[in-house]
Amino acid sequence: MILAPRLEAIDLWFAYEAERPALRGADLVVEPGEFLALVGQNGSGKSTLAKHLNGLLRPVGGRVRLNGEDISGVATGQLARQVGYVFQNPDHQLFSPSVEQELGLGPRYFGLPAAEVEERVQRGLERFGLRSIAQRGPGTLSFGLRRIVSIAAVATLQPPVFILDEPTTGLDWGSASHLMDHFAELHAQGHSVILITHDMRLVARYASRVVVLSEGRVVGRGSPQEVFRHRELLQAARLQPPRIVELVERLVISGMEIEGLTVEAACRSFLTRYRLKHG
Amino acid sequence: MVEFYQPGESWVHRADPRVKLAFVASSILLLFLLQHPLIFVSAVLGLIGLYRSAGLPASRIWRVGRAVLPVGFLLAVLRAILYPAGTALIAFGPVQITGGGLAQGATLGLRLLGMALIIFLWLFTTESQSIVRGVVKLGVPYPWGLAIGLALRFIPTIRESYDTIVQAQRARGLDLDRTRGLGRVRALLPGLIALMVSSLRASENLARALEARAFGAPGVRRSTLVDIAFRPVDWLFLLLIGLGAAAILLFYLRFGIGADPIRLFP
Numbered sequence A: 001m002i003l004a005p006r007l008e009a010i011d012l013w014f015a016y017e018a019e020r021p022a023l024r025g026a027d028l029v030v031e032p033g034e035f036l037a038l039v040g041q042n043g044s045g046k047s048t049l050a051k052h053l054n055g056l057l058r059p060v061g062g063r064v065r066l067n068g069e070d071i072s073g074v075a076t077g078q079l080a081r082q083v084g085y086v087f088q089n090p091d092h093q094l095f096s097p098s099v100e101q102e103l104g105l106g107p108r109y110f111g112l113p114a115a116e117v118e119e120r121v122q123r124g125l126e127r128f129g130l131r132s133i134a135q136r137g138p139g140t141l142s143f144g145l146r147r148i149v150s151i152a153a154v155a156t157l158q159p160p161v162f163i164l165d166e167p168t169t170g171l172d173w174g175s176a177s178h179l180m181d182h183f184a185e186l187h188a189q190g191h192s193v194i195l196i197t198h199d200m201r202l203v204a205r206y207a208s209r210v211v212v213l214s215e216g217r218v219v220g221r222g223s224p225q226e227v228f229r230h231r232e233l234l235q236a237a238r239l240q241p242p243r244i245v246e247l248v249e250r251l252v253i254s255g256m257e258i259e260g261l262t263v264e265a266a267c268r269s270f271l272t273r274y275r276l277k278h279g
Numbered sequence B: 001m002v003e004f005y006q007p008g009e010s011w012v013h014r015a016d017p018r019v020k021l022a023f024v025a026s027s028i029l030l031l032f033l034l035q036h037p038l039i040f041v042s043a044v045l046g047l048i049g050l051y052r053s054a055g056l057p058a059s060r061i062w063r064v065g066r067a068v069l070p071v072g073f074l075l076a077v078l079r080a081i082l083y084p085a086g087t088a089l090i091a092f093g094p095v096q097i098t099g100g101g102l103a104q105g106a107t108l109g110l111r112l113l114g115m116a117l118i119i120f121l122w123l124f125t126t127e128s129q130s131i132v133r134g135v136v137k138l139g140v141p142y143p144w145g146l147a148i149g150l151a152l153r154f155i156p157t158i159r160e161s162y163d164t165i166v167q168a169q170r171a172r173g174l175d176l177d178r179t180r181g182l183g184r185v186r187a188l189l190p191g192l193i194a195l196m197v198s199s200l201r202a203s204e205n206l207a208r209a210l211e212a213r214a215f216g217a218p219g220v221r222r223s224t225l226v227d228i229a230f231r232p233v234d235w236l237f238l239l240l241i242g243l244g245a246a247a248i249l250l251f252y253l254r255f256g257i258g259a260d261p262i263r264l265f266p
């Protein structure tokens, strides 16, 4: 079991350009081992906020704490041991001549012994199904594969906290669920996962808590259930809950006792009631 | 994304791009001829005045300054130390700081700053379409003009990609604080490769997108949405630029004013 650190961002202010702050007093707590979804419309500041959690960006106001300690004096290279960050665009994070070396890059930056690096690389190739393309150049792969290589390359760092910035864009639903199941497994082992996404089905299925960002501020938080019910919040942040949530809501309004945010959960709940009634 | 162009309605924005290009070319030429640091100080002050009257925020001036001042300062110091001229003001062993060396150093640094301010004044106040139209009307073939426009459009994007790439390296455990000198260059090399790959990919996509939108279709004469034409006031600007440059040139050639880094009037 992994014990993930507690991450805390307090009243963060940040601006790329002085006239337009990207963060305006954002607050965020990531409890050890939680699966948190960070949502909000394009440009709301999700990536910017996440980049503060491993010191890639330093706030002009407010602070970030890792297990209660201020990280302002700690280099990102060091924080990388605690917080792994998968960037939005795979092409910004592939550096090596082969997939194999790409997976070993981070462990080598950490200065791990060669045998340990090798072992992590092999495990990564196995886990993400990359064995057959281990010698290919990452740049020559399809977008989906580049995406997966970029994720595997962070997974070999084995950080207790993962930040995934829209990891499933450009992946088909099968690859996407496969990938997310992998992180659900890591989550079950105690890793914290922060998932930035526009896909509310993923939120419904995997996240235990949702934080909604709008214009650089947190405008809502709660369980997926609570957030999906909050009409004004959804509208303000331009979010649309999964269709199944709407269906369940309408059935409830018309008097049916049913719940669930995913098709599976709703089915289960429906069948239980149905059997109870009809034997 | 941070673009060069800062939208506005000032007289500098509205001036014809060709007029602005004439200003850029003639003033850069003069900056190379003239030598006295006081001239450069006044040129920089004048340029800052132009920026303000174009309605550009101080942060823009500061951005140009921040980009060139470190290099300019380094050049100035090196020049002052390596090429002493006249009697020493201060001497540390073999290193002499002389009035002449200082003046020449200052000239060099300020010249760089002045050039950057001039070029960016043009870029900050001219839409990339107008830049393209301007150079095409001056006789540059359209594909070349478009290439210039696209290059300008993509410099900020590439710069942003590079920042993200270095971030991605650091997020993978690269500790830049602990590498120095050559080690640092070597550490950044993978990032440069990634930048090249991603830029090549972007340019290939861009070329395809252009073709898909019928760029270079045979037998077609392209029409333009944005057209530019000289207004009377543009002729006036051009006249003033020509007169001003000629006057400075005359003083320089005839009387040697500004030709010496130490004495303004010979």
Ligand SMILES: Nc1ncnc2c1ncn2[C@@H]1O[C@H](COP(=O)(O)OP(=O)(O)OP(=O)(O)O)[C@@H](O)[C@H]1O
Pocket: A016, A017, A022, A040, A041, A042, A043, A044, A045, A046, A047, A048, A049, A088, B001, B002, B160
């Ligand atoms: N490198 C940068 N330079 C300048 N401005 C930036 C930069 N990166 C982001 N911004 C701006 O900061 C704001 C927040 O951007 P951010 O990328 O954090 O949003 P996001 O919520 O991740 O959006 P998306 O869903 O599109 O990824 C936006 O207005 C964006 O234009």
Ligand SMILES: [Mg+2]
Pocket: A046, A047, A048, A088, A165
């Ligand atoms: Mg983002």
